[in-house]
Amino acid sequence: MCSCMWSGMVGVVREVIWGLTALVQPAAHVVLVGLEGAGKTTALLRLRYSQYVEASPTVAFNTEKVRVGGGSWLIWDVGGAERLRPLWRPYTRACDALIFVVDSCSDAERLEEARLELHRLVKQQANQCTTLHRPKPPILVIANKQDLPGSRLPNFLSVALGLPDLPESQPWAIAPACSVTGEGLEEAMSVLHHLVTKVRRAPPPSSLPAPPLKPSS
Numbered sequence: 001m002c003s004c005m006w007s008g009m010v011g012v013v014r015e016v017i018w019g020l021t022a023l024v025q026p027a028a029h030v031v032l033v034g035l036e037g038a039g040k041t042t043a044l045l046r047l048r049y050s051q052y053v054e055a056s057p058t059v060a061f062n063t064e065k066v067r068v069g070g071g072s073w074l075i076w077d078v079g080g081a082e083r084l085r086p087l088w089r090p091y092t093r094a095c096d097a098l099i100f101v102v103d104s105c106s107d108a109e110r111l112e113e114a115r116l117e118l119h120r121l122v123k124q125q126a127n128q129c130t131t132l133h134r135p136k137p138p139i140l141v142i143a144n145k146q147d148l149p150g151s152r153l154p155n156f157l158s159v160a161l162g163l164p165d166l167p168e169s170q171p172w173a174i175a176p177a178c179s180v181t182g183e184g185l186e187e188a189m190s191v192l193h194h195l196v197t198k199v200r201r202a203p204p205p206s207s208l209p210a211p212p213l214k215p216s217s
Contacts (some may be wrong), residue, residue: 001109008101009012010211014195019209020114020201022115025164026072027065027072027073027074028071028072028073028074028096028097028108028196029074029094029095029096029097029190030047030073030074030075030076030095030096030097030098030099031076031078031088031091031092031094031095031097031098031099032075032076032078032099032101032185033078033088033098033099033100033101033121034080034100034101034104034114035082035083035102035106035110035114035117036057036079036080037057037080037103038080038101038102038103038144039103039144039145039179039180040058040077040080040101040179041056041057041058041062041077041200041207042055042103042175042180043142043144043177043179043185044062044064044075044077044181045064045132046180046182046185047066047068047075047185047189048064048065048066048108050182051182052180052181052182057079057081058078058079058080058084059079059084059107060078060079060081060084060087060162060208061076061077061078061087062159063075063076063077063078063109064077064205064211065101068186068189069174069186069187069188069190069191069192069193070189070190070193071099071188071189071193071196072105073189074090075099076095083085085117088124089124090216091161092121092128092137093128094126094132094134095115095129095136095137096112096137096142096196097122097138097139097140097195097196098121098137098138098139099139099140099141099142099192100114100118100121100139100140100142101141101142101144101179102114102141102142102143102157102161104143104145104146104148104151104152104153104157104176105145105150105151105152106152107181108149111157111160111161114161115160115161115162118139118141118161118162119162119165119166120177120190122166122167122170125137126167126170131185134177135199135202136142136170136171136199137196138168138171138172138173138192138195138199139170139171139172139173140172140173140174140175140188140191140192140199141157141158141161141163141172141173141174141175141186142174142175142177142185142188143157143175143176144177144178144179145179145180146177146178146183147181147183153176154174154175154176158173158174161174166197167214171195171198171199172195173191173192173195174216175187175188175191176188195204
């Protein structure tokens, strides 16, 4: 009985803190995507509850409010099955940041599939941001399942996913993590918080100074 009452009190206090925090620092709208089985929902639930929660395959989306890594986040976890990937586009419209989760144990074929989906998403975001006259949202790639034998290191995955080939105007970072144990997740979200803060402080695209005119010949 006491433990139940204590849990309830903790929940109430947490909601009050959330409300007060939202007045000062609005939660960033983040979309969590990646191929099916990459561990997206497990990572989201670990961030939300600070413990492992068994997750079922996402058939549409999940959403949770979390405060971690120095930021407040409203995270939308969208299913990664091939038939659900068309949903990524409407969910990522006007978001503040993207998290792309990749299974670090993926074989070459699977990594190529992840690379194609990631670059397609980046291109869609670029087009949307041009239309909406807003900066490109930063992308955090979480190299998940680092606890398993045969997992690839972030440096390898960075090249395999073509991250260095992204446009210079696209902010990105990659971070190792394990969604089951939670190791690395808070550090990864700290990196994302830094990227989001940097983008928010930058002048809007419409106010950027025009390039100097070339002298006429």
